[in-house]
Amino acid sequence: MGEQFVLLISAAIFCVGTAGFVIRKNPLIMFMSVELMLNSVNFLLVTYSSFLNSLDGQIFALMIMAVAAAEVVVGLAIILTIFRTRHDMDVDHIDVLKG
Amino acid sequence: MFASSWLILFFPLLGFIGLSWYGNRLSKKLAGLIGCGTVGASFFMTLVTLSNLLFLPAEERVGQVQTLYQWMSAGSFKLNLAILVDPLSVFMFLIVTGVGFVIHVYSVGYMHDDPEYSRFFSYLNLFIFSMLLLVAAADFFFLIVGWALVGLASYLLIGFWREKTSAVLAARKAFVMNVIGDVGMVIAAFAIFESFGTLNFVDVFVAAPGMFRPNDDTVLLITLLLLVGAFAKSAQLPLHTWLPDAMEGPTPVSALIHAATMVTAGVYLVARCHVLYELVPYTMYFIAGVGILTAVFAGSMALVQYDIKRVIAYSTMSQLGYMFLAVGIGVYSLGMFHLMTHAFFKALLFLAAGSVIHSLDGEQDIRKMGGLQRVMPLTHATFLIGALALAGFPLTSGYFSKEAIILSSYHAEMGNFVFWAIAVLTAGMTAFYIFRVYFYTFVGGLRSPGAHPHESPMIMVVPLAVLAVLALLGGLLGPWVDSFLSPVFGRVVEHHHDGALETIALVAGIGGIATAGLLYMVSKDRMDLIKEAMAPIYDLLFHKYYVDEIYDFLIVSPTKAIGAFLEQKAEREGIDFVVDEVGLQVKEVSRGISLWQSGKVRTYALNMIVGMVTILLFVVFM
Amino acid sequence: MLEIATVFDFTRDAVIFAVGVTAVLASLGVILCSSPIYSALYLIGHMICLALLFLLYNAEFLAVVQIIVYAGAVMILFLFIIALLGGKKEVQENSFHRSIAITFVFILLGELCLSATVGPTKQVQGEIPADLFGTAKAIGLELFSKHLVAFELASGLLLVAAVGVICLAKFSFAPLRRRVR
Numbered sequence: 001m002g003e004q005f006v007l008l009i010s011a012a013i014f015c016v017g018t019a020g021f022v023i024r025k026n027p028l029i030m031f032m033s034v035e036l037m038l039n040s041v042n043f044l045l046v047t048y049s050s051f052l053n054s055l056d057g058q059i060f061a062l063m064i065m066a067v068a069a070a071e072v073v074v075g076l077a078i079i080l081t082i083f084r085t086r087h088d089m090d091v092d093h094i095d096v097l098k099g
Numbered sequence: 100m101f102a103s104s105w106l107i108l109f110f111p112l113l114g115f116i117g118l119s120w121y122g123n124r125l126s127k128k129l130a131g132l133i134g135c136g137t138v139g140a141s142f143f144m145t146l147v148t149l150s151n152l153l154f155l156p157a158e159e160r161v162g163q164v165q166t167l168y169q170w171m172s173a174g175s176f177k178l179n180l181a182i183l184v185d186p187l188s189v190f191m192f193l194i195v196t197g198v199g200f201v202i203h204v205y206s207v208g209y210m211h212d213d214p215e216y217s218r219f220f221s222y223l224n225l226f227i228f229s230m231l232l233l234v235a236a237a238d239f240f241f242l243i244v245g246w247a248l249v250g251l252a253s254y255l256l257i258g259f260w261r262e263k264t265s266a267v268l269a270a271r272k273a274f275v276m277n278v279i280g281d282v283g284m285v286i287a288a289f290a291i292f293e294s295f296g297t298l299n300f301v302d303v304f305v306a307a308p309g310m311f312r313p314n315d316d317t318v319l320l321i322t323l324l325l326l327v328g329a330f331a332k333s334a335q336l337p338l339h340t341w342l343p344d345a346m347e348g349p350t351p352v353s354a355l356i357h358a359a360t361m362v363t364a365g366v367y368l369v370a371r372c373h374v375l376y377e378l379v380p381y382t383m384y385f386i387a388g389v390g391i392l393t394a395v396f397a398g399s400m401a402l403v404q405y406d407i408k409r410v411i412a413y414s415t416m417s418q419l420g421y422m423f424l425a426v427g428i429g430v431y432s433l434g435m436f437h438l439m440t441h442a443f444f445k446a447l448l449f450l451a452a453g454s455v456i457h458s459l460d461g462e463q464d465i466r467k468m469g470g471l472q473r474v475m476p477l478t479h480a481t482f483l484i485g486a487l488a489l490a491g492f493p494l495t496s497g498y499f500s501k502e503a504i505i506l507s508s509y510h511a512e513m514g515n516f517v518f519w520a521i522a523v524l525t526a527g528m529t530a531f532y533i534f535r536v537y538f539y540t541f542v543g544g545l546r547s548p549g550a551h552p553h554e555s556p557m558i559m560v561v562p563l564a565v566l567a568v569l570a571l572l573g574g575l576l577g578p579w580v581d582s583f584l585s586p587v588f589g590r591v592v593e594h595h596h597d598g599a600l601e602t603i604a605l606v607a608g609i610g611g612i613a614t615a616g617l618l619y620m621v622s623k624d625r626m627d628l629i630k631e632a633m634a635p636i637y638d639l640l641f642h643k644y645y646v647d648e649i650y651d652f653l654i655v656s657p658t659k660a661i662g663a664f665l666e667q668k669a670e671r672e673g674i675d676f677v678v679d680e681v682g683l684q685v686k687e688v689s690r691g692i693s694l695w696q697s698g699k700v701r702t703y704a705l706n707m708i709v710g711m712v713t714i715l716l717f718v719v720f721m
Numbered sequence: 722m723l724e725i726a727t728v729f730d731f732t733r734d735a736v737i738f739a740v741g742v743t744a745v746l747a748s749l750g751v752i753l754c755s756s757p758i759y760s761a762l763y764l765i766g767h768m769i770c771l772a773l774l775f776l777l778y779n780a781e782f783l784a785v786v787q788i789i790v791y792a793g794a795v796m797i798l799f800l801f802i803i804a805l806l807g808g809k810k811e812v813q814e815n816s817f818h819r820s821i822a823i824t825f826v827f828i829l830l831g832e833l834c835l836s837a838t839v840g841p842t843k844q845v846q847g848e849i850p851a852d853l854f855g856t857a858k859a860i861g862l863e864l865f866s867k868h869l870v871a872f873e874l875a876s877g878l879l880l881v882a883a884v885g886v887i888c889l890a891k892f893s894f895a896p897l898r899r900r901v902r
Binding site: 022094097098 | 699708
Binding site: 002003004005006007008009011012013014015016017018019020022023024026028029031032033035036039042043046047048049050051052053054055056058059061062063065066067068069070071072073074076077078079080081083084089 | 734737738741744745748749751752757760761764767768771774775778779780782783786787790791794795798799802803805806807809818819822823826827829830833834836837841842843844845854855859860863864867868871875878879881882883885886889890
């Protein structure tokens with residue numbers, strides 16, 4: 001029972017994160033949806049490390065957290081740079097590469 | 100021993116390359132010197148080779164092949180860059196380089212005022228090289244290479260004056276007809292390779308008699324295809340229409356190419372491949388028939404032409420017919436002897452005519468000439484000698500060679516009465532037309548009032564004199580030619596002496612001369628009466644039997660129409676349309692697809708999700 | 722540790738169920754709120770739920786790291802940026818794009834749930850004593866022996882990120898043209 005539940009929860013959080021990324025226009029909320037997706041994978045890794053009795057899963061999750069932290073930092077710096085001088089927080093208006 | 104013979108070919112090639120690259124930086128004198136010098140050096144090397152050849156006893160003179168290196172080797176097929184030094188090729192070398200040298204010297208004077216002087220000499224050298232390659236080739240491959248190169252040189256030289264439209268068209272016509280001949284030769288080469296497995300002359304001719312019965316289909320095909328090439332090059336029926344138009348080129352060109360050397364390539368070919376031709380007597384009769392027909396055909400057309408060069412051109416066609424008659428009957432060395440004497444007196448006639456044209460500032464119509472014997476005595480004397488030789492007046496070289504052929508046309512194994520009769524008729528016509536020209540040009544009063552004719556400079560007259568001497572004394576070389584060429588042809592030709600026939604031929608010749616004289620002396624009205632009486636025939640002859648018009652109607656116009664149709668339908672609307680549409684449609688499709696790239700991050704993310712979902716579908720369910 | 726857990730198996734399962742459902746609801750809250758500040762707060766709540774779940778699955782080191790690093794540092798950073806850039810409430814409009822997205826996400830959910838049909842997992846014979854499982858000591862032992870390269874690379878990655886951010890932040894640029902859409 002435990003395994004199936006874990007899988008379902010993880011799938012649900014991942015899909016919520018995906019939906020959030022595609023639906024919302026505010027870049028910060030999109031970024032938070034990405035964090036959701038990462039979290040769901042972390043959760044899955046940790047629980048399976050427990051089921052499999054191997055620490056590799058937890059170490060992988062640790063690495064993901066490190067990467068996520070670095071990614072958040074750089075991503076927010078970029079968002080800051082782009083949206084500091086704009087009036088609106090709308091990702092759809094950044095379409096200079098159209099064509 | 101004969102390795103030095105390569106120099107014979109090498110000098111003119113060097114001259115061509117040097118003059119074509121550096122020609123316009125050289126002074127005219129230097130260019131002319133180089134142009135003549137190379138051919139002179141070739142002639143000298145020919146004499147050296149000749150003496151080397153004469154050292155050997157007669158049986159050993161055949162089949163001396165000098166190989167430079169092995170050019171191609173594919174399986175069992177080997178092709179060497181090689182020349183064949185035997186009496187026949189050395190004979191042709193002598194004629195090509197000797198007469199060629201004389202004509203080169205003449206051109207120094209004739210083309211002196213032309214701005215493109217060095218280009219002319221470079222082309223002439225190219226021609227000499229190509230002709231030498233043709234006669235020196237040791238296999239069919241290089242024969243065809245030389246054949247094609249000679250056609251090229253002819254094209255370049257006929258169309259030498261590029262601004263003259265008629266010259267350019269004539270050059271194109273000559274080239275197209277030559278190419279028709281080339282195609283026949285190439286197919287013949289394929290057939291030879293298929294039957295014999297090799298293209299070497301020596302190997303083919305040694306193997307041929309053993310492999311085929313007489314009149315075998317394969318050999319018949321090969322020889323007929325070779326004849327297509329020979330007839331195209333030598334302007335025999337039906338591929339003759341290019342030769343009169345080729346007179347648009349400068350006169351030395353006409354002398355060299357269209358009298359002495361290139362047009363004789365067909366005769367040389369038949370003589371060289373005599374082994375093959377002797378296997379198919381049908382073809383030999385065919386050759387003799389076509390030859391004699393062309394002779395009388397051309398002779399009849401020459402009776403009414405007014406352009407001095409054209410008359411001499413038709414005369415060339417006619418005399419080539421005689422040569423083909425000779426090789427068709429089987430008396431090869433007589434044909435080659437006539438080739439030699441013809442080279443002498445025809446080149447002489449052309450050069451003398453050139454001298455006349457040069458002094459009258461380009462006038463070529465004999466109706467506007469006359470009385471030049473007083474003003475240009477040397478030209479007059481040499482032209483007269485040439486005309487006598489052509490007509491077969493006794494003791495000139497032409498007499499010996501022509502008489503021999505006419506006699507053989509009756510007495511040889513394959514000769515018969517019809518051949519003989521037509522030959523005699525043609526001899527009479529020949530005498531008539533050439534003396535018609537002589538009387539129009541040199542006798543009486545000058546008919547173009549504004550001209551100031553003068554004797555040509557020495558540099559043009561000396562070659563005329565040299566050729567005149569050869570035309571007079573060339574007949575003495577007859578027996579020597581026979582014995583020299585006998586190792587190649589396998590036997591010495593027997594000379595018949597039939598008093599009755601000889602006399603008849605002689606009478607025909609002198610009768611022709613007399614008729615020309617008489618007609619000339621007759622007053623204008625009688626001439627007009629005669630002309631009116633024979634008006635239909637006159638028209639036919641004057642328009643060259645309308646052969647050009649027939650060809651145009653049957654072949655040229657349909658081909659042009661087909662070409663135009665294909666260009667419009669197949670090329671423009673078909674291929675171009677499809678290719679353009681492909682490009683346009685790709686552009687349209689990509690324009691449509693590019694709308695998908697909206698630049699928005701969320702859209703891209705959605706695309707990714709859709710893709711991921713699809714892949715998962717495949718992964719999970721299949 | 723495990724013995725206590727088996728005694729309280731039912732309790733443990735119930736707690737896992739509850740916390741899991743809370744986590745999902747919190748994530749729904751993240752994406753459905755109109756104000757970014759509320760979304761950030763929901764996300765912090767979601768992370769705390771996950772930390773609890775980590776604890777329940779014997780990964781105490783990771784649970785603490787989740788709270789300190791993730792919920793602590795990263796989310797605070799988020800909140801700072803929200804404060805800097807303005808947390809205006811956003812108007813949600815329904816569009817074709819949104820409908821397609823939701824459709825595909827549901828299909829994705831269905832496919833991912835198919836993974837639940839996979840059978841039970843087998844335990845791996847490991848050399849870690851059971852009571853040390855998930856502790857800092859065990860993770861440290863693993864990290865510095867088996868996964869040393871990954872560890873070093875991760876530290877390099879963090880350094881690069883730091884340098885990158887400094888470059889970005891010190892970037893002097895001309896103000897963008899205001900574009901009114």
